[in-house]
Amino acid sequence: MAKFLLVEARFxxxxxxxxxxxxxxxxxxxxxxxxxxxxxxxxxxxGAIAMAAESGQYxxxxxxxxxIRGETYHFEIVAGESARGILALTMDGIAIGNGILTTENEAxxxxxxxxxxxxKGAGAAEAxxxxxxxxxxxx
Ligand SMILES: Nc1c(NC[C@H](O)[C@H](O)[C@H](O)CO)[nH]c(=O)[nH]c1=O
Ligand SMILES: CC(=O)[C@@H](O)COP(=O)(O)O
Numbered sequence: 001m002a003k004f005l006l007v008e009a010r011f012x013x014x015x016x017x018x019x020x021x022x023x024x025x026x027x028x029x030x031x032x033x034x035x036x037x038x039x040x041x042x043x044x045x046x047g048a049i050a051m052a053a054e055s056g057q058y059x060x061x062x063x064x065x066x067x068i069r070g071e072t073y074h075f076e077i078v079a080g081e082s083a084r085g086i087l088a089l090t091m092d093g094i095a096i097g098n099g100i101l102t103t104e105n106e107a108x109x110x111x112x113x114x115x116x117x118x119x120k121g122a123g124a125a126e127a128x129x130x131x132x133x134x135x136x137x138x139x
Contacts, residue, residue, distance in 0.1 A: 002059035003033045009042040009065030018113040019064040022121025042100050046085025053094045060095035060132040062124050066109045067102045095131035099124025
């Protein structure tokens with residue numbers, strides 16, 4: 001059994017609840033433990049994962065959240081930079097699955113967050129588990 005930390009950017013409660021349910025379901029079905037840490041937004045997720053990874057308390061991480069385009073360029077910053085930060089940590093050897101949705105509207109986000117539909121939370125958890133296996137293989 002491994003211990004995973006779900007680091008959620010809680011910007012839209014109803015969407016995050018679905019993402020967490022999907023991710024938790026996939027991890028627990030595989031016999032792993034899941035704990036949740038909440039941060040204000042997607043830009044805080046990479047830093048939170050870096051801090052938690054440094055603690056040595058977790059084997060893997062799942063980044064969860066929703067970024068929905070608004071009126072300004074801020075969408076590009078939030079969506080792109082959170083993804084870039086997460087990828088940089090992954091390339092440092094930390095097992096992270098990225099389940100931060102970046103969508104044009106809420107309907108797109110609902111479809112992808114819903115465990116009964118695209119279930120992207122589970123997909124991110126599966127990716128984290130896959131990277132942990134690689135880490136254990138090559139570590
Ligand atoms: N607009 C969204 C944000 N914006 C907030 C940033 O992520 C960050 O918390 C703020 O800039 C302070 O550093 N975050 C989301 O997760 N989703 C959004 O749609
Ligand atoms: C993705 C965002 O940061 C967005 O929610 C902000 O909306 P706006 O660009 O209208 O300020």
